[in-house]
Amino acid sequence: MSAQADTQVSSEATAERRINMIEAINEALDTMLARDPDVIVMGEDVGYFGGVFRCTAGLQEKHGKTRVFDTPISECGIIGVAVGMGAYGLRPVPEIQFADYIYPGIDQLISEAARLRYRSATEYIAPMTVRSPFGGGIFGGQTHSQSPESMFTHVSGLKTVIPATPYDAKGLLISAIEDNDPVIFFEPKRIYNGPFTGFYDKPVEPWKKHDASVVPEGYYKIPLGKARQVQEGEALTVLAYGTMVHVAEAVAKEKGVDADILDLRTLVPLDIEAIEASVKKTGRCLIVHEATRTSGFDAELSALVTERCFYHLEAPVERVTGFDTPYPHSLEWAYFPGPVRIGEAMDKILKD
Amino acid sequence: MADAASNRPPLALHVPEPKSRPGDPVDFTEINVPEAGAQARPDEATKPDEMKDLAYDLVRVLGDDNKAHGPWDPKLDPETLRTMLGHMAMVRAFDERMFRGQRQGKTSFYMKCTGEEATSVASSMALASDDMVFPSYRQQGILIARGYPLIEMINQIYSNAGDKLKGRQLPIMYSSREHSFFSISGNLATQTPQAVGWAMASAIKGDSRIAATWVGEGSTAEGDFHSACTFASVYNAPVILNVINNQWAISSFSGFAGAERTTFAARALGYGIAGLRVDGNDALACFAAQQWAANRARANQGPTLIEYFTYRAEGHSTSDDPSGYRSAQEREEWPLGDPVMRLKNHLIAIGEWDEERQQAMDLACAEEVKKTTKEAEKNGILGHGLHHPFHTMFEDVFEELPWHLQEQAEQATREREIKWPDKHPKDTAGKGAGQ
Numbered sequence: 001m002s003a004q005a006d007t008q009v010s011s012e013a014t015a016e017r018r019i020n021m022i023e024a025i026n027e028a029l030d031t032m033l034a035r036d037p038d039v040i041v042m043g044e045d046v047g048y049f050g051g052v053f054r055c056t057a058g059l060q061e062k063h064g065k066t067r068v069f070d071t072p073i074s075e076c077g078i079i080g081v082a083v084g085m086g087a088y089g090l091r092p093v094p095e096i097q098f099a100d101y102i103y104p105g106i107d108q109l110i111s112e113a114a115r116l117r118y119r120s121a122t123e124y125i126a127p128m129t130v131r132s133p134f135g136g137g138i139f140g141g142q143t144h145s146q147s148p149e150s151m152f153t154h155v156s157g158l159k160t161v162i163p164a165t166p167y168d169a170k171g172l173l174i175s176a177i178e179d180n181d182p183v184i185f186f187e188p189k190r191i192y193n194g195p196f197t198g199f200y201d202k203p204v205e206p207w208k209k210h211d212a213s214v215v216p217e218g219y220y221k222i223p224l225g226k227a228r229q230v231q232e233g234e235a236l237t238v239l240a241y242g243t244m245v246h247v248a249e250a251v252a253k254e255k256g257v258d259a260d261i262l263d264l265r266t267l268v269p270l271d272i273e274a275i276e277a278s279v280k281k282t283g284r285c286l287i288v289h290e291a292t293r294t295s296g297f298d299a300e301l302s303a304l305v306t307e308r309c310f311y312h313l314e315a316p317v318e319r320v321t322g323f324d325t326p327y328p329h330s331l332e333w334a335y336f337p338g339p340v341r342i343g344e345a346m347d348k349i350l351k352d
Numbered sequence: 353m354a355d356a357a358s359n360r361p362p363l364a365l366h367v368p369e370p371k372s373r374p375g376d377p378v379d380f381t382e383i384n385v386p387e388a389g390a391q392a393r394p395d396e397a398t399k400p401d402e403m404k405d406l407a408y409d410l411v412r413v414l415g416d417d418n419k420a421h422g423p424w425d426p427k428l429d430p431e432t433l434r435t436m437l438g439h440m441a442m443v444r445a446f447d448e449r450m451f452r453g454q455r456q457g458k459t460s461f462y463m464k465c466t467g468e469e470a471t472s473v474a475s476s477m478a479l480a481s482d483d484m485v486f487p488s489y490r491q492q493g494i495l496i497a498r499g500y501p502l503i504e505m506i507n508q509i510y511s512n513a514g515d516k517l518k519g520r521q522l523p524i525m526y527s528s529r530e531h532s533f534f535s536i537s538g539n540l541a542t543q544t545p546q547a548v549g550w551a552m553a554s555a556i557k558g559d560s561r562i563a564a565t566w567v568g569e570g571s572t573a574e575g576d577f578h579s580a581c582t583f584a585s586v587y588n589a590p591v592i593l594n595v596i597n598n599q600w601a602i603s604s605f606s607g608f609a610g611a612e613r614t615t616f617a618a619r620a621l622g623y624g625i626a627g628l629r630v631d632g633n634d635a636l637a638c639f640a641a642q643q644w645a646a647n648r649a650r651a652n653q654g655p656t657l658i659e660y661f662t663y664r665a666e667g668h669s670t671s672d673d674p675s676g677y678r679s680a681q682e683r684e685e686w687p688l689g690d691p692v693m694r695l696k697n698h699l700i701a702i703g704e705w706d707e708e709r710q711q712a713m714d715l716a717c718a719e720e721v722k723k724t725t726k727e728a729e730k731n732g733i734l735g736h737g738l739h740h741p742f743h744t745m746f747e748d749v750f751e752e753l754p755w756h757l758q759e760q761a762e763q764a765t766r767e768r769e770i771k772w773p774d775k776h777p778k779d780t781a782g783k784g785a786g787q
Binding site: 071084089090108225 | 516
């Protein structure tokens with residue numbers, strides 16, 4: 001399965017261009033603002049300035065101040081008004097400047113957006129996409145580095161999407177915006193500009209050298225709930241998403257491990273078929289994420305693999321994660337689940 | 353450091369305490385009840401800080417003589433006044449019957465709005481029927497004023513097979529898109545920024561509809577309320593923030609939301625929002641204030657925060673017994689009277705009503721509620737079998753049923769066959785077979 005195999009590319013999507021993830025996200029927003037007059041982009045610093053990571057650069061000038069605008073510094077208010085806008089019939093795309101800042105808005109997400117369709121028996125829905133940069137590796141300290149995805153996967157009624165390439169970022173974001181359910185769209189900010197491999201002491205390659213930076217212009221979608229086969233292999237399965245897809249890929253390459261790597265893309269709904277098929281093929285499963293370990297999404301994945309593939313497993317499921325500490329500033333690379341931690345886990349799982 | 357500390361006086365924490373507790377005499381003399389008609393009515397375009405006295409005063413129309421006074425008199429025709437009174441009487445009759453129904457075991461929970469009928473009935477009558485309302489849980493008066501069928505309300509309260517919310521919500525957490533009535537949450541004050549967002553959307557689209565929200569004084573302490581005020585102010589949103597100050601949040605008196613220091617209407621001033629403080633037991637003042645705020649919002653003059661000063665005459669809910677924390681004398685001696693009685697007496701005073709007609713109307717309301725209750729009971733009462741099909745539990749979590757919910761739905765169906773092997777026909781997960 002190639003990156004493009006399961007996507008829906010419209011006729012207007014053409015031309016080989018190479019762009020980074022920020023540009024891909026900007027294009028997705030631009031495309032949707034142009035296609036759907038009900039799409040609204042809002043958040044702290046997203047208007048005139050174009051966002052602290054530049055994801056919304058130029059959008060206000062192009063689409064106008066009532067379509068793309070700055071908000072007060074109130075995540076509760078941002079998500080709360082987005083619920084009301086959705087009830088009106090708009091399709092808001094609020095940005096939370098860092099995933100670490102999302103907690104003041106979490107009641108509006110969990111108790112309101114996620115439950116509105118259910119509690120009103122479809123009278124009202126919350127078709128919002130909450131974009132937010134997440135993850136570490138940028139010396140962001142404990143308030144600009146967290147990976148809180150598991151909190152959202154635990155909530156019934158929310159979808160959680162995490163792209164790992166520019167191509168996916170654009171196609172998944174367009175799908176998320178068109179989705180009638182609330183979607184948490186976490187953008188791995190460490191790979192906004194290039195596919196970071198975890199070898200922090202090596203120069204970072206820009207996206208332009210990566211095939212997945214070839215992004216069509218215009219509108220195309222990647223369906224939510226479908227994993228991406230990063231590479232095929234026989235020795236073990238790697239389940240990863242976001243930045244860690246590239247780290248795992250690099251480690252497998254360096255160690256010469258014939259890994260079957262799945263980029264999950266969407267945590268809820270999860271592509272359980274792809275996971276089962278891969279683990280039943282390899283008999284070994286390594287789960288990698290950057291978030292803290294206890295009650296992380298790795299635990300859910302591990303349980304699902306054990307429940308569904310137990311008799312195919314040749315070794316216990318292994319997990320590689322961040323440590324259960326706040327994200328430390330100066331010791332970032334000691335914290336990060338990089339090549340050493342992943343390499344050891346691969347050795348262990350292959351030895352059994 | 354130690355020396356400095358020893359020279360400083362010890363600090364003392366203030367924990368608010370209401371003026372009376374069970375068995376205590378009640379003293380309401382500190383409540384300022386101004387003369388009806390004494391308050392100026394500024395133009396709807398007035399700047400908030402040029403009308404700030406109204407955030408501390410009390411707008412009143414109905415005087416002790418039962419006549420309407422002053423510039424806030426909305427000058428409603430007698431037919432409208434009778435309709436208003438009829439809605440308020442219906443709310444009261446409905447509350448009585450539903451409260452009794454809960455005591456009879458027909459449902460789990462109910463909340464009356466006794467003493468606060470004017471704050472929802474009269475105020476919502478000042479809005480257009482397609483203005484969007486984001487209520488809290490004690491605004492059944494809005495639905496009744498907007499003509500929502502009583503049977504829909506009772507089906508929802510009974511969580512029965514006729515409940516259009518499919519038995520998912522706690523009783524009284526209504527929703528009716530057809531009546532521009534937002535789904536009630538149960539988490540407090542969350543509806544306030546949502547109302548602002550709806551109003552912003554309406555303004556973005558160049559629509560002419562405005563939004564209004566209702567929140568209790570206790571929940572104005574939630575961050576959501578302050579976010580709502582900030583967003584309403586920043587974007588000059590066409591929204592009305594109605595704060596129902598009924599003095600009590602379950603057992604916590606309004607002092608725990610800041611009432612010892614200032615009024616709730618005065619919250620508006622710090623945000624640059626127009627603030628009005630209104631006699632919430634005066635239906636004409638409630639109507640007039642909401643009408644003023646609606647005119648203001650519709651003319652792009654911005655949001656208004658209205659505090660309705662009223663009294664929660666009954667317990668918080670059927671799960672509450674107020675005799676455990678407040679004096680029973682409070683209700684008896686409440687200085688602003690009863691909103692239904694005051695409107696009735698006004699209609700009588702202007703020669704448009706009499707006790708006989710009132711009695712006939714009360715009887716008709718009670719009869720209609722009773723008849724509708726019987727009709728609703730055909731769809732079942734809570735816990736007695738008639739409910740929506742099992743599979744509906746898994747529907748509408750998402751627009752489409754994902755695999756993990758499909759698996760859980762199949763498990764629920766298997767469990768049902770074990771738990772109730774004789775009572776229910778076999779249900780295939782995904783098809784949602786009926787009972």
